[in-house]
Amino acid sequence: MPFIRRNSTGLSGLNLSNRKVITDLQRWYIPAIGEFVGTAMFLYLAVGGADAVSRGTTEGTGVLGVAFAFGMGLMVTAWAFGRISGAMFNPAITLSCLITGNLSLLKAGMYLICQLLGACLGVAMARGTTPDSAKIGVINYLHNGESIARGFFLEFWLTCILCFVYLMTTEERAKSNFMAPLPIGFTLFSCHLFATRYTNASINPARAFATSLVAREFTPDHWIFWVGPFGGGITAAALYIFFCYFDFDIVTAANRAQHRAEVAAAPGEIVKVDVYDINKTSRGIGSSTGNQVGPAPGGEAYRRA
Structure with missing residues (x-):
């Protein structure tokens, strides 16, 4: 037992x-x-x-x-x-x-x-x-x-x-x-x-x-x-x-990361958000692409284009 x-x-x-x-x-x-x-x-x-x-x-x-x-x-x-x-x-x-x-x-x-x-x-x-x-x-x-x-x-x-x-x-x-x-x-x-x-x-x-x-x-x-x-x-x-x-937590993380990236971006700079589930990536299930800046808390990352 x-x-x-x-x-x-x-x-x-x-x-x-x-x-x-x-x-x-x-x-x-x-x-x-x-x-x-x-x-x-x-x-x-x-x-x-x-x-x-x-x-x-x-x-x-x-x-x-x-x-x-x-x-x-x-x-x-x-x-x-x-x-x-x-x-x-x-x-x-x-x-x-x-x-x-x-x-x-x-x-x-x-x-x-x-x-x-x-x-x-x-x-x-x-x-x-x-x-x-x-x-x-x-x-x-x-x-x-x-x-x-x-x-x-x-x-x-x-x-x-x-x-x-x-x-x-x-x-x-x-x-x-x-x-x-x-x-x-x-x-x-x-x-x-x-x-x-x-x-x-x-x-x-x-x-x-x-x-x-x-x-x-x-x-x-x-x-x-x-x-x-x-x-x-x-x-x-x-x-x-x-x-x-529909992964509301990831959607929320994407919105937060997008807002932070837009605030930090220079005028006219295009910002793309790349958000992934940190729990999945830690198990090797998924990965993020692009030039990451992070990951930020909650498994967030964003990149600049």
Whole structure:
């Protein structure tokens, strides 16, 4: 069985000599537990915080408080669990990562189960640790004149935006980018500012299921909060695949190199850009031509004609 030996002097000299072998089983259940606990913590903070800051306020102020509670709750828990499980906390994001190849089918299924269970635990704890819990875990439903079609597409497009931001900030830009939770949290904040008034802003099937289960109330339009987010997750994955297929990163590098070359060129001088993927050239797959000046950061090079 493949294993990884861990340095026994890690964690500031703590002796880990009896825990230095990482098995295949641990590689599965440690991220799963992280996703379970992270989802529970996120919804405990978000649902409980949303109730606390919106109780007794006007509608507009309440929406702002709810948006802050969910955005900040996701931000801090994603920072904590990002290196453990990827901090998805949302079956729609899990579906996007499955489609784009960032998760295997078995791991995606395991994450889905952990997210549903963790969401139920988080909402139940929020309801159980406050004295007046009548509003805690308010369910997602259509209100303020929102129709079924409008509510569906509202959940669809907002989830699409959230999933696309997740893919671009965690899977594409850099897996070690510790700032990724910041734009993800602000995206959820913006989504709640928009949708709380009309659907209570689910954008997360696990959250919609957990709040309805804890409240023991499933409305006839509950399906919207599953089909809409999952459709948005599929659309976000398709959009991400589209940009990757057409090498958006190389196109961006070409535009940056072209701009720098034009700034540095003499008046009337013709500048041609030669940009290549530095990862491919390092493996001997491709090469650049012409009189290079570089390569610049990101695998860029340009030449003067």
